[in-house]
Amino acid sequence: MTQNIYDNPEFFAGYSRLGRSVEGLDGAAEWPMLRAMLPRMDGLRVVDLGCGFGWFCRWAVEQGADQVVGVDVSENMLARARAATSRPNVTYIQADLEQFDLPAAGFELAYSSLALHYIEHLERFLATIRQSLVPDGQLIFSVEHPIYTAPSNPGWVVDAKGAKTWPIDGYLIEGARRTDWLTRGVIKRHRTIAHYLNALIRNGFSINRIEEWGPDDSQIAARPELADELQRPPFLLVSATATT
Amino acid sequence: MTQNIYDNPEFFAGYSRLGRSVEGLDGAAEWPMLRAMLPRMDGLRVVDLGCGFGWFCRWAVEQGADQVVGVDVSENMLARARAATSRPNVTYIQADLEQFDLPAAGFELAYSSLALHYIEHLERFLATIRQSLVPDGQLIFSVEHPIYTAPSNPGWVVDAKGAKTWPIDGYLIEGARRTDWLTRGVIKRHRTIAHYLNALIRNGFSINRIEEWGPDDSQIAARPELADELQRPPFLLVSATATT
Numbered sequence: 001m002t003q004n005i006y007d008n009p010e011f012f013a014g015y016s017r018l019g020r021s022v023e024g025l026d027g028a029a030e031w032p033m034l035r036a037m038l039p040r041m042d043g044l045r046v047v048d049l050g051c052g053f054g055w056f057c058r059w060a061v062e063q064g065a066d067q068v069v070g071v072d073v074s075e076n077m078l079a080r081a082r083a084a085t086s087r088p089n090v091t092y093i094q095a096d097l098e099q100f101d102l103p104a105a106g107f108e109l110a111y112s113s114l115a116l117h118y119i120e121h122l123e124r125f126l127a128t129i130r131q132s133l134v135p136d137g138q139l140i141f142s143v144e145h146p147i148y149t150a151p152s153n154p155g156w157v158v159d160a161k162g163a164k165t166w167p168i169d170g171y172l173i174e175g176a177r178r179t180d181w182l183t184r185g186v187i188k189r190h191r192t193i194a195h196y197l198n199a200l201i202r203n204g205f206s207i208n209r210i211e212e213w214g215p216d217d218s219q220i221a222a223r224p225e226l227a228d229e230l231q232r233p234p235f236l237l238v239s240a241t242a243t244t
Numbered sequence: 245m246t247q248n249i250y251d252n253p254e255f256f257a258g259y260s261r262l263g264r265s266v267e268g269l270d271g272a273a274e275w276p277m278l279r280a281m282l283p284r285m286d287g288l289r290v291v292d293l294g295c296g297f298g299w300f301c302r303w304a305v306e307q308g309a310d311q312v313v314g315v316d317v318s319e320n321m322l323a324r325a326r327a328a329t330s331r332p333n334v335t336y337i338q339a340d341l342e343q344f345d346l347p348a349a350g351f352e353l354a355y356s357s358l359a360l361h362y363i364e365h366l367e368r369f370l371a372t373i374r375q376s377l378v379p380d381g382q383l384i385f386s387v388e389h390p391i392y393t394a395p396s397n398p399g400w401v402v403d404a405k406g407a408k409t410w411p412i413d414g415y416l417i418e419g420a421r422r423t424d425w426l427t428r429g430v431i432k433r434h435r436t437i438a439h440y441l442n443a444l445i446r447n448g449f450s451i452n453r454i455e456e457w458g459p460d461d462s463q464i465a466a467r468p469e470l471a472d473e474l475q476r477p478p479f480l481l482v483s484a485t486a487t488t
Contacts, residue, residue, distance in 0.1 A: 170474070194455050
């Protein structure tokens with residue numbers, strides 16, 4: 001089973017204070033780019049893997065999705081998600097993303113935001129998603145970028161002039177990375193971009209588009225500190241279609 | 245026009261002494277991985293973009309390719325390539341990869357090794373290749389990895405214990421990078437992985453496989469210094485198919 005860090009009290013308290021937890025989708029700087037990769041929601045059956053507080057699930061039904069299923073391992077998060085909506089076409093399911101099941105051909109869209117870098121068994125996950133999608137169904141997800149997850153000691157190095165670099169090591173050495181984020185000992189799984197994309201293709205997806213997220217000019221104007229993210233992308237966004 | 249650094253005497257002299265120039269394909273550490281991505285050559289019409297000394301062109305005909313066209317901007321390199329074979333089914337053409345043309349549907353395979361990071365106009369290049377391929381024809385190429393080309397000051401940083409990191413900056417800031425490699429002022433074009441892959445998809449290709457090259461165990465056993473390349477991949481390898 002994946003480490004369920006979200007039910008660690010210290011982590012959960014910290015996570016609950018993040019912009020993306022308080023403000024929802026608009027508090028996530030990568031959301032506009034991810035949203036632009038999504039199809040129209042009208043009439044879709046949608047599953048959200050790692051749905052957290054359910055912000056995306058609620059957005060999807062507001063945009064016209066027919067049925068939305070949110071899956072998450074964290075009871076704490078699901079409790080808040082359930083409390084936040086009374087829509088009958090939103091369902092929340094508690095499950096570990098390493099070993100969950102989904103109905104065959106039950107969805108037109110599978111979505112996942114910043115969850116897959118916690119998963120150890122990506123291959124099983126993708127096979128589960130693939131069989132749950134109708135032909136031409138889409139999987140659209142974000143993960144921490146491999147450039148971001150690779151280093152043994154992730155962080156900026158600032159030179160005497162204030163210029164920032166992001167030192168990489170271990171990029172081709174995949175596996176667990178133990179970091180201290182919100183609490184000590186958060187375990188993420190580093191894998192390469194090639195690994196993500198080849199696993200998709202191997203499991204019956206074709207790649208539509210990938211994005212290495214960085215802030216646009218208007219985001220930098222509003223929050224100048226975001227300019228640092230141009231030095232190395234924090235997020236990888238992928239759109240793939242289930243091949244027939 | 246692209247900088248034709250290969251006809252700079254100092255660069256050419258240095259390049260001519262590299263393992264990949266003296267030993268050919270087997271002198272290039274990424275060749276086994278690239279070769280594994282190639283189809284069988286039997287009966288194929290092949291174009292090699294940036295063919296250099298023609299090592300791949302000769303290999304392709306030896307493997308059974310029907311016709312091989314090598315394209316390169318460097319007269320120095322083409323002179324050696326022409327001198328190295330008398331096969332009538334190998335043709336060498338001098339052209340700038342920014343503005344060359346190819347016959348429509350003339351090839352089953354387009355190949356390019358470590359050339360596209362010199363090109364400024366990738367979109368035009370890919371459109372030219374796409375129309376030159378038969379349906380289901382393949383484009384297989386290597387480039388310097390964007391992690392390798394991004395930094396304003398590329399190089400290893402070695403800490404007091406001897407551990408190496410590769411500091412990245414400017415990854416999301418695409419464009420020219422001026423470096424000193426074999427001679428001063430070599431201009432490469434940095435673009436992101438997303439840029440390469442989305443440009444392929446936009447121009448009528450589907451992605452088959454990508455590889456971020458690093459040495460395997462046997463290569464490290466034979467040349468221990470190659471282990472450094474595990475810290476960050478020097479090469480990106482891509483296989484794509486012309487969609488119908």
